Amino acid sequence: MRGKGAKRLTALLARLPGVGEKTAQRYLYHLLAQPSAYxxxxxxxxxxxxAQIRPCLRCGNYTDVDENAAESAPVCDICSDPRRSDKLLCVVARPTDVLAMERPGSLRGRYFVLGKLLSPLDGVGPEALPIGILRARIEEDGVEEIILATPPSVDGEATALFLRRELAATGVLVTRIASGVPHGGDLEFADAITLGRALDHRQKF
Amino acid sequence: MRGKGAKRLTALLARLPGVGEKTAQRYLYHLLAQPSAYxxxxxxxxxxxxAQIRPCLRCGNYTDVDENAAESAPVCDICSDPRRSDKLLCVVARPTDVLAMERPGSLRGRYFVLGKLLSPLDGVGPEALPIGILRARIEEDGVEEIILATPPSVDGEATALFLRRELAATGVLVTRIASGVPHGGDLEFADAITLGRALDHRQKF
Structure with a gap:
């Protein structure tokens, strides 16, 4: 096959995360081997x-567009859940992080998706972060605790430090998710930074 | 997101080879983060x-449908390549194997895609293999050598053994691709069967 149909599809598939040309080609052949209906x-x-999914106007997470409703709800399921507290706000980098933070099922607050992290190398400076919107949200909702759940990476840590400083004046309690050896992980395979954090953040047992 | 749009797309993506629900979800969020045009x-x-790609009527490999031609060519690029010899026929299990065998660039013959391998566990018996078509092809083209390039798996070896027996009467030379330690591979990580084959098929050096 040298036609543009196969080439174009392979190129498009190769733009998916973690998919190279070989995997894209594997997908292509799999698709060809299936009935065309797939x-x-x-x-x-x-x-x-x-058309079916758009950002939640309140938290920035993705939300479904309800096709049956005359007008779709402006906010997502989490933002409109009456059993959750407005007082606890978890700040994450991306919508996928909301999904991750929901996995334990223990966080009964709401979310705020930054959309990006500080990244001097990529030219993302403080002005790119939605600090004004976050401050307004804290005031409006009477938020009492902000959990900084940006990833434990260089950019994630820098963003957390920046947010802590920016939010100091608001008087709100700012906390950071713990970093350490993951559950089920073997110490032997943990890197020095992770082990250092696990030591620094040790707790009375 | 709990809507059927996201669920359905995730389920469809999870049917790609090697893609589980987590990877499908990763693809979904990646797609959402890109402009909708993608x-x-x-x-x-x-x-x-x-609609753009269909099986070659001669070898069973995939071929492009030429949208500009009044009538598309009945056979693929390899089957219609005048620089290739009809005398050398490489028998493979699937279209992806044609792609693999073309990688070295040294095979100047043509291909025959079986479409399946003998697999007693999956109920695929000898009657499912296109032996009649293969015999007709050998006779028509005056094939002098058949290279059995079915994979070095249980099913692939069984199919190769079966084909050798079936083709014995045709008088054509039947060869089998070599099996051994892969290039760049470490002996330490090679399994016993591979090492056994590498020993059995050792050549004068």
């Missing part, structure tokens, strides 16, 4: 994706 | 896939 159905679902 | 373009390419 490729068509997948194609339709992809075409419709952005 | 998802739409990928969707269009998938919808069009089976």
């Amino acid at each position: 490729a068509v159905e997948l194609g339709d679902a992809l075409r419709a994706l952005h | 998802a739409v373009e990928l969707g269009d390419a998938l919808r069009a896939l089976h």
